[in-house]
Amino acid sequence: MLVNLSDVLTTADKTEDVTATLEMETYDCRLGTYKVVRKDPVSLHISNTGNGKAHVKVKTFVTLLMSCDRCLRDVEHAFDLSFSIDVHAPSEEIDEDADENIYMEGYQLNVESLISKEMLMNWPLKVLCKSDCKGICKICGKDLNLGQCDCDTFVPDPRMAAIKDIFNANNKEV
Ligand SMILES: [Zn+2]
Ligand SMILES: [Zn+2]
Known part of the structure; x- marks a missing residue:
């Protein structure tokens, strides 16, 4: 107008x-x-x-x-x-x-x-249905607000993996 x-x-x-x-x-x-x-x-x-x-x-x-x-x-x-x-x-x-x-x-x-x-x-940086929305499972697509799924979503921490490698290497030397 x-x-x-x-x-x-x-x-x-x-x-x-x-x-x-x-x-x-x-x-x-x-x-x-x-x-x-x-x-x-x-x-x-x-x-x-x-x-x-x-x-x-x-x-x-x-x-x-x-x-x-x-x-x-x-x-x-x-x-x-x-x-x-x-x-x-x-x-x-x-x-x-x-x-x-x-x-x-x-x-x-x-x-x-x-x-x-x-x-x-004034566009919002984040749009959430509620502040603690659990999102959807990246593997099966289930809405995690409705309950957990059975997918194995465990992702190893790369820093922990590095420490493990050092630990294993040391063990081999002994
Ligand atoms: Zn949501
Ligand atoms: Zn899932």
Whole structure:
């Protein structure tokens, strides 16, 4: 959704509160495609900060359907977004603001791409169905949260193996 900021950008000391609606039904990024299970209206508080310039406070809440990193079960992850950016009219050449101004299309703010970027910045390092998820067995694929399987998952510690070798070598010399 595009929000027209021309009034605020061109009127000194003007402030505006706008509620925008996100169009995204899925969230697509290089990590994959995620279903949007909940999205709140995006609240924008826009204030003029000088000729052709404005400060935008953004607040919204988006929930994506993700999967547990360990057991692949569905997990709903909520992005509680609250941030602000400085934008300017296309006629204003302000170098240090160039980064944030990529969300402007003329006098309009592209809320969709702004929120998408902010979600990526807040992407969780780990998605777990619960903090102590036991994951799935690498051999038989059983969900270990439902109980142990009978697979032999013992992996010898390579450091212990090295010590054993030294120990065996010494024994042979004796
Ligand atoms: Zn899990
Ligand atoms: Zn197993």
